[in-house]
Amino acid sequence: MSITVSNVTKKFGKFTALDRVSVEVPEGALLALLGPSGSGKTTLLRVIAGLEQPDAGTVRHSDADVTQQAVKDRNFGFVFQHYALFKHMTVFENVAFGLRVRHWPNKQVTERVHELLQLVRLENMGERYPAQLSGGQRQRIALARALAPRPEVLLLDEPFGALDARVRTELRQWLRRLHNEVPVTTIFVTHDQEEAFEVADRVVVMNGGRIEQDGTPDDVFEHPANEFVMDFLGQVNVFHGRVHDGVAHVGGLEFDVPGSRVSGETKVFVRPHELDLQRYQNGVPSMAAVVRHVTPAGSVTRVLVCVADTGMELTVELSPDRSAELKLKKGDAVFVALRKVRVFEPDYTI
Amino acid sequence: MRLSPRGRVLPGFGLGLGISLLYLSLLVLLPLAACVLKAAELSGSEFAAAVWNPRAVAAYQLTFAASLQAALINVPLGLIVAWTLVRYEFPGKRLLDALVDVPFALPTAVAGLVYGSLYVKTGWLGQFLCPLGFEGAFSRTGIVLVLVFTGFPFVVRTVQPVLEDMDAELEQAASTLGASKWQTFRRVLLPMLVPPTLTGFTLAFARAIGEYGSVIFVSSNIRGQTEIAPVLIVSRLEEFAYKEAAAVAVLLLGVSFLLLGVVNLLERWTQPGSAPRFVRWPLAKVGHGLEAASAWLAGQGGVKWLRTLLTPVGGFVLRNLQQLMVGATSLVLGVLVAIPLANVFAQAFSKGPWKYIEFLVTDPDTRHAMFLTAIVAPLAVALNTVFGVAAAYTVARFRFPGRTLLTTLIDLPFSVSPVVAGLVLVLVFGGQSPVGSWLKEHGFQVIFAPPGLVLATAFVTFPFVARELLPVLEATGPDEELAARSLGANGWQMFCRVTLPNIKWGLLYGVILCNARAMGEFGAIYVVSGRISGQTDTMPLRVEKLFQEYNQPAAFAVASVLTLLALVTLGAKAALERKVHAERGAGTHSEGM
Known part of the structure; x- marks a missing residue:
């Protein structure tokens, strides 16, 4: 079932958590709300669930306006960041809760709960209490509990936030697979861009109560809409340069920035993997630099270099092949080439 | 970090444990043992006759029935008050919250005095209630009321913290899963409130069984009719029937320990899943039964009229x-607490302010009682402070065999009737015992003299300091000391430089x-003092004596001073609570233990 949020505003006292936010979530989508803390992403999720009343705007579910509908009547599954499992109930009763309050017959409750415990691969844990489970297990029980009453929409608030790195990675892949098996419309909140890109079909980047960009992970990463998105999604090197007639001047080098309406002083953004290092200045425009530190991080080698002229520090990511070819070590003199640069138009809307 | 019995890193284990054990043995264990030994001097049949005669049985029946009624009444009242104080914001909330503690701080003699006079025909409440047939004084109802x-x-106070700790997300989770408000309350909140409610109920019940000071004012103490068990012990003692008094005391002690055990088990079972099967199973059955019944009711068309009747309500x-x-x-706090408090002052000033001062100043016996209270209370507090710091430090910082036992023993006086506490001290230090007569030969009288008052007061109040310090010390953790x-x-x-500064507010509290x-202790002192006017009467005893002499305004004048002390205490407590809170909060970083 699709969810349509239109022009939702929510204030807490003087703080504006959501400022005229609109999002459309088509049926069966797996969407990530991505943003730093305080960006309004959790508030948006809670407004959709009905746990917060918006000050203005509407939430529509399929074609029905559910803005005024009580939480309990929406049948939207919600997974809380800290799970909010009922401590005094066994795992079985936690999962059964949504069915019991709907007066399902005992036999069907047992069947459905077993089905879900199987789905989350915790078949033998039914008689345990939440306190006897690990973090990852609790997280899966919270998910099973939310899925039990066959919700029309699944909402997850920082679902992996409280877990350690390894369990997190496992659960991400698992959630992705689960969504393929049970294709219920799913919205989840995260502040971790890697998580958003890995799990979601669509990413909505939020900041300061507004939506900065809405698109596929590829879209958002490759074509960030503005400085904020560029800066928020992964590491980036920022140069101070000038733009004139569609040409950017950075540290004595020139780049074409076609279609840019920017003119004058500006920030120029280059991602670490869009930089390349060479031993010799072989015709390609480049800057002289000195290697400060080499971190072999596995799939990429991260090199910290210091530009000779300006003293600016840059982070460069090299493929393992390239890195093996260069055999860089601390103190080596290198030349930095820029493969791609980005400039953004200043935000005039403020 | 593990602090094993061998190779302790922190100092003071021997000293702390030594002080704790010595004090506990002298003040509590030895006298309790003496009481059991005294009762054991009776033969089997004599013992049975002492604890099981018509007069005694009538006293038990009254004690247990009234205590049970009072504790049962306290459950809904306590739940309503706790819920309101946690869930709602309204003007006057902090005042109401402070009023809840008044029964803890107000001397029981004052409570008895004012409850006795509120519900008589000419009293503030009695004038309206007596014509309606509600006899709230010198009756069984009066006993239940004062026990409430x-x-x-x-x-x-046991339900409140549980309600406060309840995560709002639990209720939100229930509503996202489709539960109505009633279902959320019935399935999520209520089950979490059951253990603390049971604990609170048991504590109130245990307290009521031992209660003496307040009851003797509101009861006419007629043999076999309105005589409670502690009163029976006192009258046996006054007949010099020490063995028989000890026998009844042993019975009451048995019940107290049983209840103490129940409270400890309840606290352990508060952890979900830790209750044994024989407890969980029937509870679950009752739950399922209720469920089935309500489903059946919902399915019956015949109860439609009931629903149409109940829905609007x-x-x-x-x-x-x-x-x-x-x-x-x-309403509850007004009737139970605020009106009685106001009545104390109204009656104290009923003859005008000059008379009030006269009552307090001119009577030499009253003056001496004030003087004695001002000496005895601080001495007992000083003893308990030394013990409390030693015991709390030892229990919080070291693991050793018998640690749990020591913790339980600290709580012991909470569940021992003050009258029994007085009795056991008389049995050890009284003139009839070898210890007492030896001390007397060497010119040192304990019972019917100030030293006895100090001992009795210390016995009854000794858990307070240790109980307050334990959680503070546990929250602070040993890191800074290490x-x-x-x-x-x-x-x-x-x-002096690390431990003490860390616990100073908790200690003061x-x-x-x-x-x-x-200052308010009554029952234990009543027994050990001999109540000699101008010599061993403390202020609460003086209140009782003036009351017995039908000198109500004077009794209320003395009571008003005690009430004022209680109110000052509560004010200081409220101020300190915030500081203690900060102390405990500051200790949360020590999770790595």
Whole structure:
């Protein structure tokens, strides 16, 4: 079932958590709300669930306006960041809760709960209490509990936030697979861009109560809409340069920035993997630099270099092949080439 | 970090444990053993005759029935008050919250005095209630009423923290899963409230069984009719029937320990899944039964009329829940606490302010009682402070065999009737015992003299300091003390520069509570003092004596001073609570233990 949020505003006292936010979530989508803390992403999720009343705007579910509908009547599954499992109930009763309050017959409750415990691969844990489970297990029980009453929409608030790195990675892949098996419309909140890109079909980047960009992970990463998105999604090197007639001047080098309406002083953004290092200045425009530190991080080698002229520090990511070819070590003199640069138009809307 | 019995890193284990054990043995274990031994001097049949005769049985029946009624009444009252104080914001909330503690701080003699006079025909409440047939004084109802007053904070104060800790997300989770407000309450909140409610109920019940001071004022203490078990012990003692008194005391002690055990088990079972099967299973069955019954009712067309009748009422209650709950809470606290407090001062000043001062100043016996209270209470508090710091430090910082036992023993006086406490001290130090007569030969009288008063007061109030310090010390953790040791501090330097500054507000808090109880102590002192006017009467005893002499305004004048002390204590407590809170909060970083 699709969810349509239109022009939702929510204030807490003087703080504006959501400022005229609109999002459309088509049926069966797996969407990530991505943003730093305080960006309004959790508030948006809670407004959709009905746990917060918006000050203005509407939430529509399929074609029905559910803005005024009580939480309990929406049948939207919600997974809380800290799970909010009922401590005094066994795992079985936690999962059964949504069915019991709907007066399902005992036999069907047992069947459905077993089905879900199987789905989350915790078949033998039914008689345990939440306190006897690990973090990852609790997280899966919270998910099973939310899925039990066959919700029309699944909402997850920082679902992996409280877990350690390894369990997190496992659960991400698992959630992705689960969504393929049970294709219920799913919205989840995260502040971790890697998580958003890995799990979601669509990413909505939020900041300061507004939506900065809405698109596929590829879209958002490759074509960030503005400085904020560029800066928020992964590491980036920022140069101070000038733009004139569609040409950017950075540290004595020139780049074409076609279609840019920017003119004058500006920030120029280059991602670490869009930089390349060479031993010799072989015709390609480049800057002289000195290697400060080499971190072999596995799939990429991260090199910290210091530009000779300006003293600016840059982070460069090299493929393992390239890195093996260069055999860089601390103190080596290198030349930095820029493969791609980005400039953004200043935000005039403020 | 593990602090094993061998190779302890922190100093002071021997000293702390030594002080704790010595004090416990002298003040509590030895006298309790003496009581059991005394009762054992009776033969089997004599013992049976002493504890099981018509007069005794009537006393037990009254004690247990009245205590049970009072504790049962306290459950709904306590739940309503706790719920209101946690869930709603309204003007006057902090005042109501402070009023809840009044029964803890107000001397029981004052409570008895004012409850006795509120419900008589000419009293503030009696003038309206007596014509309606409600006899709230010198009757069984009066006993239940005053026991409701003394036990009522237990339920509130055990339920309140559980309600406060309840995550709002639990209720939100229930509603996202489709539960209605009623279902959320019935399935999520209520089950979590059951263990603390049971604990509060048991504590209130235990307290009521031992209660003496307040009951003797509101009961006519007629043999076999309105005589409670502690009164029976006192009258046996006054007949010099020590063995028989000890026998009844042993029975009461048995019940107290049983209840103490129940409270400890309940606290352990509060952890979900830790209750044994024989407890969980019937509870689950009852739950399922209720479930089935309500499903059956819902399915019956025949009860439709019931629903049409109840729905508007239920709707009205739900819509106005906050106002109704705040109203009920104000009513409960108003009738139970605020009106009695106001009445104390009204009666004390009933003859005008000059007369009031005269009552307090001119009567030499009253003056001496004030003087004696001002000496006895601080001495007992000082003893308990030394013990409390030693015991709390030992229990919080070391693991050793018998640690759990020591913790339980600290709580012991909470569940021993003050009268029994007095009795056991008389049995050890009284003129009839070898210890007592030896001491007397050497010119040192304990019983019927100030030293006995100090001992009795210390017995009854000794858990307060240790109980307040334990959680503070546990929250602070040993890290800072270990750091001090690693920087070269010796034991005393560590204690004075690190431990003490960390617990100072908690310590002060415990001392203030202990002092309030010490000044108001009645039952134990009643037994050990001999009540010699101008010699061994403390203020609460003086209140009782003036009351017996039909000098009500003077009794109320003395009572008003005690009430004022209680109110000052509560004010100081409220101020300190915030500081203690900060102390405990600051200790949360020590999770790595």
